[in-house]
Every structure is written in C-alpha cells, then in structure tokens.
Amino acid sequence: MTAIQETRGIRNNNPGNIRHGDDWNGLAEKQPDASFCTFTEPRWGIRALAKTLLTYQRRRGIHTVRGIISRWAPPSENDTHSYIHHVAHFVGVDADETIRVEDHLFPLVSAIILHENGNNPYSNETILEAIRMARG
Template identity: 60%
Template sequence: MSIPANAPRGIRNHNPGNIRHGDSWQGLAPEQPDSAFCTFVSPEYGIRAMGRILRNYQRKYGLNTVRGIISRWAPPTENDTEAYVLHVAEKLGVGADDTIDVDVHLEALMAAIIRHENGMNPYDAATLRRGVELARA
C-alpha cells in the first residue's frame, strides 16, 4: 500500500494509534523521524502496539469501559475526550460506561480508535486481523 505524503501522521508512521515514544516496541522502524510519535516498520506492528496497550489497560488497570479506556488513551489535556468516548462507544454499539471485554472487542475497538485518531481507517480487515494476532501472541 502506497502512502500519500498528505496522509495523516499516524498512517504515514504506520502508527495509527499515535503512540508516543517511550517503550521499545517490537517492530519499531530503525529510523524514528518523528520526534513525538513512534514510527513502525508496517501498520501491523503499529496495530500490535495498540492492542498490547489496550489489553494492558484491562489486565493491569481494570479499565473495562469505553470511557475508562479512552480517557486513559486520549486524556483531556490533549483531546476532546468526551467526543472521542462517544464516537468509539457508538462504533462498538455499546454505552460509554457499559462493561466490555477488551479481548472480545479488540478488533472493533482498534478500528474505531484508528478512525478517530486519523479521520480515516485505510486498513482492510486482513491487516487489522494480523495486527490483532500479533498483539495476542
């Protein structure tokens, strides 16, 4: 897939969740041209990192509602978190404060985050699925 120069930053960086530097993620590109956000070797590895983070939110921090997850993912100091929460909840077909199992909803949750972060989701189901499989490995 050729990435246009005017594509959103997260798509250009193969980092559709806009994950900031800080961890030594599997699949990081050797060159990191973006000073704020990670660049991955492929979208699957950016999706993998998203999945690992989201699964940890539930396992380590007990976050199991869209509001809890998105409030940590996209804090109000940087985002319109409430709009983000409502968008993701709508895409998942759940209430913002309904309990969800992140593992069960992982693919749909990540697709909604990708769309919100980038204004688009250019990835086909197979690409998303490969990233989810890597996150669960």
C-alpha cells in the first residue's frame, strides 16, 4: 500500500477532509470515520470541497485566500499561517488580494487537496469534472 492510499482524505474519497454535518451528494452509505465524511468516489468529495469554497464567497463574502483558509483550516486545528501561504503561492496571488473564487477554483481546489494530503493523485479531468458538478 502506498502513502497516497494511506492518507485519510484519499482513503475517504474526501481530499478536502470535510467534516460530517451536511447531507452531501455522493456520501457513502457507511461512514466509518467518526470525524470526516466518506464519499463513494473522489469526484463527490472534490465537488463538496469546491461547493464549500463557492459558498464562502457567495454567502459569507470571503474573497481572499487568507479568509478562505482561515475558515477552512482554523488555527485551533492547523498551522493556518503556513497553509495560507502555501495556497496563495500555489494560486499565484497575495494572501490578502481580493479574488473571485469562481475564477480561481481549479488552483484553490488543487492546492487544498495537496496541502491536506501531502500529494494530489487526481487528474485535472477529475478535478474539473467535480468543479463542473459543483457549479451545476
């Protein structure tokens, strides 16, 4: 078994490590992880990640990488400062620059997957399909 398969997010088809709480499309019937959702396929977990980011902008008015990651990965549970700078660098923006999440969704999703799991084993096509599903 490789390290890619061993990460919690990859194992749960939930590479954003979304916690239980919402009734997401694509949830597995059995939820063996007490903290984090398990999805039937990676595209459903990635879709949930993308929908959450879109909600941050649309309903919460969050328009910066710092705002997004501070909400996604609060300092009580994460090294949020490093996470913010990693994602901002990956996306190619300043952490405090105002962005339209829709315009940066692919690199935001990809950076979060990478940061949460230490790698991103998903094809661009899988991520783009999940983003289309989130927008649809």
